[in-house]
Amino acid sequence: MTEYVMAEDLGTLSRNGAIKLHGPAGFEGMRKAGRLAADILDALVPHVVPGVTTGEIDDIVREHTLRGGGIPATLNYRGYTHSCCTSINHVICHGIPGDRVLRDGDIVNIDVTPIVDGWHGDTSRMFLVGDVPIKAKRLVDVTYECLMLGIEQAKPGNRMGDIAHVIQSHAEKYRYGVVRDFCGHGVGQLFHDAPEVVHAGRPGTGPELRPGMFFTIEPMINIGKPSVKMLDDGWTAVTRDKTLSAQFEHSIGITETGCEIFTESPKGLHRPPY
Secondary structure (H helix, E strand, C coil): CCCCCEECCCCCCCCCEEEEEEEEEHHHHHHHHHHHHHHHHHHHHHCCEEEEECCHHHHHHHHHHHHHCCCCCCCCCCCCCCCCCEEEEEEEECCCCCCCCCCCCCCCEEEECCEEECECEEEEEEEECCCCCHHHHEEEEEHHHHHHHHHHCCCCCEEEHHHHHHHHHHHHHHEEEECCCCCCCEEEECCCCCEEEECCCCCCCCCCCCCCCCEEECCCCCCCCCCCEEECCCCCCCCCCCCCCCECCEEEEEEEEEECCCCCCCCCCCCCCC
């Protein structure tokens, strides 16, 4: 049975399986963190071009995060030594920035999580590098649609399975594969918390959505099969069949009437082309 607790009643923050419900102070904290996260991705738009390295992108993310009064949550997280993740083409998630040069026709997901006053703003967007093939553009468009359809289901009284089902149904209309190995998660003063937010499932199942819940929705959609392969670095997840993968992510909070997107772009740069 799902347990819900008021976050303000907890003396110390820990992940104990209970779903935290937040009040006005939590919403304000997440707005600030989410705004910086969105600003960072907005600032990257002119830099994600052929010839730039993913390491250079990581440097921009780190500098913008610090300048905005935040700290990159991924920096030194479980041994990870970078300020963002850069997942290119068949990389599903957790691609490590480095010397890889972006090439014309690449698609890349950039995932950032600044911590602002103890709150985590977790978000990612797809970027098109130069002239991208139509097949890749369609995958990116459908993945964004999956995210937003899932967010439409994020309202009091619905269940996590309602979010999962609409995402899965939309992706599979295009014969795409929905990744099951990774999921969204509770977020707030902890980077990863309860509940798990799966992106494939049956309507009417899973935890009930209640006002004050904070979590990410972050569907990972493959052109091919949903199967995942982990690389030897222990972080990078790729499609087993080497087909393209795309992902978008928002952090949201359940309100009395629906949900609030904390990480929406203030410049309206919601999906490419930007």
